[in-house]
Amino acid sequence: MRLRCVQELERTLATVNPAELIHCMHDIQDRLEDIAAPRTARLARRAGPDMAYLNKTLARIAGVEPEDSQTPPADKD
Numbered sequence: 733m734r735l736r737c738v739q740e741l742e743r744t745l746a747t748v749n750p751a752e753l754i755h756c757m758h759d760i761q762d763r764l765e766d767i768a769a770p771r772t773a774r775l776a777r778r779a780g781p782d783m784a785y786l787n788k789t790l791a792r793i794a795g796v797e798p799e800d801s802q803t804p805p806a807d808k809d
Contacts, residue, residue, distance in 0.1 A: 787799065
């Protein structure tokens, strides 16, 4: 029984093309992204930009310490 399983596995491995497997995986990932895109867009519109995250990211890029407070209120002129 074990020898039969090993032989079957060896036959399967002999027919596997790693480049084709990678191509298939990328194709599947692309299709999943396409399927998820409408919902992702809806969620982004509903949630709006995450200003606290944006402020922290910009502070990190600028090399300064991020402010602890949330986004400052807009000026009312």
